[in-house]
Amino acid sequence: MNGRPEQFTARPNELLVERLRDGLGLTGTKVGCDTGQCGTCVVRLDGRSVKSCLVLTVSAAGSEVATIEGETTRGGELSGLQEALRQEHGTQCGFCTPGMVMALGELVDSTAGGEAPTEPEIREWLTGNLCRCTGYHSVVRGVQRACAAARAEAPSGVGEPAVAASTTAGQEV
Amino acid sequence: MTAVTGETPATGSGVLGQPLDSREDPQLLRGEATYVADIDLPCTAHMAILGSPVAHAKILSIETKAAEQLPGVLKVATAADFTDVMPLPCIWIPGGVESHFPPHPYGLPGARPVLTGDTVRHVGDPIAVVVAETPRQATAALAAIAVEYEPLPVVTRADEALAEGAPQLHETVPGNLNAYWTCGDKDRTDAALAEAEVTVELDLVNQRTINSPIEPRGAVGDYNAATGEYTLYASTQGPHNHRFLLSALVLGIPFNKLRVIAPTVGGSFGTKGYLYPDMALVLLLSKALGRPVKWVDTRTGLMNSTVQGRDHRQHVTLAGTRDGRITAVRCTSYANLGAYPSTIGPGVATALMGRSISGMYDIDAAFCEVYAAFTNTVSLGAQRGSGRAEAAFLMERLVDRYAGEIGMDPAAVRRKNLVPKEKFPYDNGLGWTYDSGNYQLNFDKAIELSGYADMPARKAEARTRGKRLGVGLATYVAICGVGPSTRMSQEGMLGGSWESANIRVHPTGEVTVIVGSASTGQSHGTVFAQVAADEFGIDPDTVQVLEGDTQKAPYGQGTYGSRSYSMAAPAVALTARKIKSKLIRAGAVFLGVPEDKVVYEGGRVYEEGNEQNTKTFAELATAMWYGWGLPAEIEPALDETTHFDPPDFNYPFGTHVAVVEIDELTGETEVVSYTAVDDAGHIGNPKIVLGQIEGSITHGLGQALMEAAVYDEQGLLISSDLTTYALPRAADVPLFTLDKTVTPSPHNPLGAKGAGEIATVPPAAAVVNAVVDALSDLGVQHIDMPLTPEKVWRRLRGEAQ
Numbered sequence: 001m002n003g004r005p006e007q008f009t010a011r012p013n014e015l016l017v018e019r020l021r022d023g024l025g026l027t028g029t030k031v032g033c034d035t036g037q038c039g040t041c042v043v044r045l046d047g048r049s050v051k052s053c054l055v056l057t058v059s060a061a062g063s064e065v066a067t068i069e070g071e072t073t074r075g076g077e078l079s080g081l082q083e084a085l086r087q088e089h090g091t092q093c094g095f096c097t098p099g100m101v102m103a104l105g106e107l108v109d110s111t112a113g114g115e116a117p118t119e120p121e122i123r124e125w126l127t128g129n130l131c132r133c134t135g136y137h138s139v140v141r142g143v144q145r146a147c148a149a150a151r152a153e154a155p156s157g158v159g160e161p162a163v164a165a166s167t168t169a170g171q172e173v
Numbered sequence: 174m175t176a177v178t179g180e181t182p183a184t185g186s187g188v189l190g191q192p193l194d195s196r197e198d199p200q201l202l203r204g205e206a207t208y209v210a211d212i213d214l215p216c217t218a219h220m221a222i223l224g225s226p227v228a229h230a231k232i233l234s235i236e237t238k239a240a241e242q243l244p245g246v247l248k249v250a251t252a253a254d255f256t257d258v259m260p261l262p263c264i265w266i267p268g269g270v271e272s273h274f275p276p277h278p279y280g281l282p283g284a285r286p287v288l289t290g291d292t293v294r295h296v297g298d299p300i301a302v303v304v305a306e307t308p309r310q311a312t313a314a315l316a317a318i319a320v321e322y323e324p325l326p327v328v329t330r331a332d333e334a335l336a337e338g339a340p341q342l343h344e345t346v347p348g349n350l351n352a353y354w355t356c357g358d359k360d361r362t363d364a365a366l367a368e369a370e371v372t373v374e375l376d377l378v379n380q381r382t383i384n385s386p387i388e389p390r391g392a393v394g395d396y397n398a399a400t401g402e403y404t405l406y407a408s409t410q411g412p413h414n415h416r417f418l419l420s421a422l423v424l425g426i427p428f429n430k431l432r433v434i435a436p437t438v439g440g441s442f443g444t445k446g447y448l449y450p451d452m453a454l455v456l457l458l459s460k461a462l463g464r465p466v467k468w469v470d471t472r473t474g475l476m477n478s479t480v481q482g483r484d485h486r487q488h489v490t491l492a493g494t495r496d497g498r499i500t501a502v503r504c505t506s507y508a509n510l511g512a513y514p515s516t517i518g519p520g521v522a523t524a525l526m527g528r529s530i531s532g533m534y535d536i537d538a539a540f541c542e543v544y545a546a547f548t549n550t551v552s553l554g555a556q557r558g559s560g561r562a563e564a565a566f567l568m569e570r571l572v573d574r575y576a577g578e579i580g581m582d583p584a585a586v587r588r589k590n591l592v593p594k595e596k597f598p599y600d601n602g603l604g605w606t607y608d609s610g611n612y613q614l615n616f617d618k619a620i621e622l623s624g625y626a627d628m629p630a631r632k633a634e635a636r637t638r639g640k641r642l643g644v645g646l647a648t649y650v651a652i653c654g655v656g657p658s659t660r661m662s663q664e665g666m667l668g669g670s671w672e673s674a675n676i677r678v679h680p681t682g683e684v685t686v687i688v689g690s691a692s693t694g695q696s697h698g699t700v701f702a703q704v705a706a707d708e709f710g711i712d713p714d715t716v717q718v719l720e721g722d723t724q725k726a727p728y729g730q731g732t733y734g735s736r737s738y739s740m741a742a743p744a745v746a747l748t749a750r751k752i753k754s755k756l757i758r759a760g761a762v763f764l765g766v767p768e769d770k771v772v773y774e775g776g777r778v779y780e781e782g783n784e785q786n787t788k789t790f791a792e793l794a795t796a797m798w799y800g801w802g803l804p805a806e807i808e809p810a811l812d813e814t815t816h817f818d819p820p821d822f823n824y825p826f827g828t829h830v831a832v833v834e835i836d837e838l839t840g841e842t843e844v845v846s847y848t849a850v851d852d853a854g855h856i857g858n859p860k861i862v863l864g865q866i867e868g869s870i871t872h873g874l875g876q877a878l879m880e881a882a883v884y885d886e887q888g889l890l891i892s893s894d895l896t897t898y899a900l901p902r903a904a905d906v907p908l909f910t911l912d913k914t915v916t917p918s919p920h921n922p923l924g925a926k927g928a929g930e931i932a933t934v935p936p937a938a939a940v941v942n943a944v945v946d947a948l949s950d951l952g953v954q955h956i957d958m959p960l961t962p963e964k965v966w967r968r969l970r971g972e973a974q
Contacts, residue, residue, distance in 0.1 A: 027211040028204020030439075032387045033472040037895035040387060068204030082202040086194055089860050092868065093694025094201025095388040095439030101202060119908070126903035130895070132387050132440050133694050134864050135871030136903040 001026075002070030010057040017041045017052040020067060028068035028098045032130070039129030042099035043067045049103040051128070068098035071105070081108050084146035085139065092133030100129045100139060108146050116147040186776065189707035189923075192860035195696040206437040209391035209408045210469045217393070218247055220455060220468040221311035223301040223318055224477055225293035228329070228549040228888020229340060230322035232291060232300065240303060240317035245310030247462055249318065251301045252290025255457060260286045261448045261513075262422045264667040265520030267354040267545070285513040285552070287423070287450040287457075293322070294342055294512035295549050296889055297477025299450050304458050304466055327888040331509035331546040332486050342512060342547040349547045351510055354523040357540035357603045365501035365538040369492030373574045378957045379563050381484035381509065381882040382875075383892070384556045385900055386693075388439020389470035390479060394455030398463060403456045404432045410441045410693045411731025414668070416723045418448050418516070424456065431456075435721035441693035442872070442930070443555030444479045446733045447516040476893045480518065481882055482556025484509040485526070485543075485563050491571040495579055497586045501538040504530050504567055508545045511552035517666070518553040519545055524664045525560025525652070528604040532568045533612045533648045533826055534590040539602050549888040555733065557872050558651070558933030565649040569938035573645070573945065574954060583646055583942070584620055591616060591648075605652055607824045608918050608926075615852050615914045616648065619828035622912055623848035628832070640834040642845075643947025647829050647935035653927020654739040654823040654920065671818035672736070673727040674744035676705060676752060678811035680798030682791025684709065684716045686748075689729015690741035691721040695865065695929060697737060700857045704742045704923070708749035710776035711790050727814055735825075735927030738857055743921040744817035750922075751813040756793050759807050763788050763796055823918035825926035827851035829870070831939035835947050840966025842944055844874060847936075848910040854917045854926035863911070866932040870909055873936025875901040879959050899959075 001024065010019060020026040020043065029052060032040035041052045044066040071079050078086060081104060091097045107125045111117050117125065122143045126136060200206045237249040263284045289298050301318050305311035326340035333339060334349040342349055366372055393406040403426065409415050412433040420431040438445060451468050459466040470478070485506045492501040508522035527541035556562075572590075576583040591612040592599050599607040624631075628644045635642035655661065658669040675687045686705050690697065698718040706713035720726050729741060753773050760778035761768040770781045779787035788796070800809025830848040835841070849870060856862050879899035883891045892898035917924025937958060944960050945953055953968050968974070 021210075025213075027207075030208070030388070031210065031469075032389065032439075033895045035472065035894050035896050038387055038472075072203055078199060078202060082199075085202055086198045089195050089198065089696075089864050091195075091198050091201045092696070092864055093386070093388065093438060093440040094197070094206055095208060095386075097201050098204035101204075120904070123903040130387060130900055130902065131868075132385055132442065132872070132900065133868045135867035135869070135901075135906060135909075137867045137906075137908065138864050140903065 001065050002067060012058060014057045015053055016055040016057050016060050019057040020052060026067050026069050030095055030098060032095065037130065038096070039103060040096050040099040042102045042129065044102055044106060047106070049106045068101060071101060080149055081105055081146040084149060085142035088138045088142040088145055090134065090139040090142035096129060096131045100131070103129050104143055108143065108150065111147065112150055116151065117143070186706050186710045188703045188713050189857055190855065191703070191858065193699060193703060193713065193858055195699045195861060197696050197698050208388055208437050208439050209393060209406055212393050212406050212436060212467070214393065214395060214465040217465045217467050218304045218306060218462060219308040219311045220302055220304045220458060220466050221308065221315050222299050222451065222468070222474070223315045224297035224299055224474065226296065227293060227322055227324065228296050228327045229325040230293050231325060232289070232293060233321040233323055235301060236319040237301065239319070240314040243310065243314045243317055245306035246303060246314045247306065248304045248458065249301060249314070250458065252286060252288040255287050258287050258453060258457065259423050259425065260284055261450065262418060263514035263516060263519065265517035266665045266667070267352050267519050267523040285450065287453045295551055297551060298512065302454055302458070304462060327549045327886070329548050329550050329884040329888050330486070331507035331544065331548060334546040334548045335507065335544055342549065346547060350544060351514060351547055352519055352523060352545040353542070354527065354545065355540070355542045356527045358538055359540045362501045362503050362538040362540035366490060366492045366503060369500055370494045371575065371578055372490060372492045373571060373578050374488065374490045375570055375574055375955055377487045377489060377567055377570060379483045379485040379487065379566055380958050382482050382556060382880045383476055383882050383898055384442045384444045384479070384482055385898070386440030386442060386444060389472060389475045390445060390449065391469040392451050392455045393465055393467045394459035395465040396456060396460040402430050402432065404434065405452060405456055406434045406436060407452055408438050408445055409433065409435045410438065410445045410691055410733060412691050412721055412723050413689055413728050414446065414731050415448060415452060419453060423453050432724045435691045438693040442557040443482070443559055443733065445693060446731055447480050447554050449478065473894050476898065477551060477890055480515045480554025481511070481551050482554065482559055483563055483876070484553055487567055489567045489571055491575050493575055497579060497581045497589050499534055499536050499575070499590045502531055502536055502568065502571065503539070504541040506541070506543045508543050509548050509550060509553060510545050511550045512547060513552050515552040515554045517555070520665060521555050521559045522553060526563045529561050529564035529650060529652060530568055531601050531603060532565055533592060533650055535592040535596065536590070541603065550884055551890070557869060557930045561649065561651040561934045562873065562937060565647060565934045566938045569647040569935065569942060570955065573942045577949065577954070584625060587646060587648060588613070588616060605824070606821065607650060608821065608920050609916050610824065610826055611914060611916050612826060615826065615850055616828045618912060618914060619830055619848055619850040622850065622910055623830035625830060635834055639837050641837060641947040643833050643835065643943040643945070645831045645939040645942030645946055647938035647942060648827065649934040650824050650826045651927060651931045651934050652822050653735045653825055653931065654819060655734045655736050656822050657820060658818050660821065670730050671816050672729045672740040672744050673814060673816045674741060674748045675727045675814040676745070676748045678752060678794045680795050682715065682794040684711070685719060686716060686745055687719045687726050688741045688745065689727050690732050690737045693732055695732065695737060696858070696861045700738065700861060701742060701745050703857055704745045705749050708746055708753065709790060710774065735929040735931060739823050739918065739921050739923070739925040739927055740817060740819070742857060742925060743923050744815045746922050747817060748813050748815040751815065752811050755807065755811065759797060759803060760788060760793065762802060762804065763793070819920045821920050823854065823920050823926040825851065825853045825928065825931045827931065827935065829935040829939045831936065831943040833940060833943040833947060835944065835965060837969060840962040840969055842878060842960050842965055844907055844940065846907060846910065849932055850912045850914060851932055852914040852916050852926070853928035853931060855915060855924040856928065857925070862928045865929045866911060867909060869930055869932035870936050871901050871906050873933045874906060874940060877937040877940035877958055877960060879961070881959050
């Protein structure tokens, strides 16, 4: 769990989001809809973003779980993606934000070494996450900014791998 | 009332109007903000609510014994447990009409009881609650409560509820008519319609929609037996209002025994300003059990209990000349209030809608009548753009229909009828007096920016790709800055509607601003700090902003109707000016010069003509803290409060242009470009307002294209979760082209107008106008929202609506 081993006994019907919020006190992961539609509960399971309201805790046994709490130390520096979203004000009420950061982190990571995602690709990626405040535009701009920043910082220039991973991957395991 | 002279904003430090980053964002981005579901007080018990599964029935019996025996269950309560609790008040009874509800001890009409004991009136109507050790135990026990119902006939449409022989919802409300409300001049309008060269008519359904903040509502009640004090943590946009309504009007406890805290709130869009049974229940049950009691709603629960929006069925008529001059508009509307009058729902359905129907146009005669009816549906309330969006929709549909009838370009008709700049302040004949505007400038900018002149060529090009392109215009005026308390009382609002701010300058020169308003995601902390910093000429990072806790914050009415920046921010500015004025008086003492030689500028005072004789803001703060040498007429310390009640509302406005492409094969509508030019007067932080504008437009597109609360014949809400109620997703919206005009309001010292929700007002009209434009050669004159692919596809095939 965010790089630390956690050992506990889970009920067979316990949802991963219940374990995170009620069992482990990791309340950054939110519950918004109960049906897997809104995406506020997105965490990463072995690097892939999943909706933790649709995952049984027992089925996550042995996996690496990354939540918003693992993205940055408390009060510490924001990740590249978080910083880009801040600069574009890709948040308003903030309730959908942790789920978006976890889902978009995978996109930013997965494209760090290649072509930056296009605007339609970012929008397509975001269809699993509902936001009612922003209309998504500032979030899309934030992802574009994060990708651009990651590529600009790449030591060997555009297209080189690894740097966008600094947004999240270093703290993920 | 505070005197206001229409001053422009101060420019002390130049930070007002700048796109500063939101200081709230880092915490939100880290997932560290505390929402109500994250509050975990020691020994908390958990509440679940049993809502009615049927829309209309008499309750014959409720059996709770089996539920009480279940593991973890601490208490099961029904209406019988709360006979001394008063019903939830409705505080906006449309002006001048007689309420059919029995008077409340405080003169207010009662509405929904905290739990229903005799008759359920909509699916989700709360009947019983369970408190248990865990949320799962509480929810599980609901199934063990046995309720025997005697079904009653159901009605879910306002017009049908008013028909003879319709099912009756309330014994005290014969014919289900809560209010018949009118505005404007009926005789003049009827005469204009009778004499008109051209009249056009439309029957419109402004469908019911569900606001759907991503955070469901929640509440935690915490009663302290030692002090007799109650604390309510709630997902609310008006903690002071909820304190007032709950303490004085529902629970009957002293005002100062109830504290309401709004933690971080995950969106509201109007819904979280209403009083709900759960807020009272967690407090009552915490007292009964001696433990904190927490309740967090589910999505389906939210959809069956939180106020819903829009829901008018209208017959509308417009009269004009052959050459495009609009002479009259008339609206008859059947508004669906749902099963109970919500806190302010009746006012939303009447005054907020009806007085706005003439929009940006200079029309000689206008009249609106609203029949507000009870039905077996969830109560009606506000929804982002509430009332104003419904008004803009009917007017802008009518203008397009009229333009089609006389064969004139819709843009030309609109331009011809805009209220001329020199006519402000403008009495619209329906009850509003528009404060300021330059509608021609705004309209022309939008037309230019949208490339309106190129549309014929684009239409032809689209047809080569199997697409029908349509362009739709919509203009609007949105009444905001609610409001002047006296004026609102004339509208039937039973309460004040001012805002306040307190500013404390600390001995070290930092500043704390405390406001009565409460954010639901609008970055108040950032913007109010900008206002104070700008006034004082200091660094905004030294200004702290607090709100949302009634124990700490000065009174205020809350965040609704896009009013915080034009109501609470002016209170901040005026309070800062009081402090500056005091600093000038004290500065005379500290500088040893007469008061008229003291200049306050750039975060310091100095002697006019001798800038070396100066004290910085921080030095002044320290000196005022010590209080040494101050004459008797100057109190030590810097701590001031202002209650701002403006002379009148403010009226933002704008012009939107939607361009859609319809797939000839599938009927799918894609919004391919969207241009919006809005005027919200002086803006405090353009980055934050940009986000609100973009979100607002997307919200409006949702109503046009996909959102609908659908009730079946039995009154069951079919669209009761996010698998059945469609919200716009990222791929559903294009990038928008946005611009603004700036016409300051004379009604507050910042020249501000409402901004937060204004861009939700016109998109539905713009998109429907665009789709009708695309289908006009098929003889289509109107399509009801939402414009689902199937509906459009049927029209493409020539089927009638």
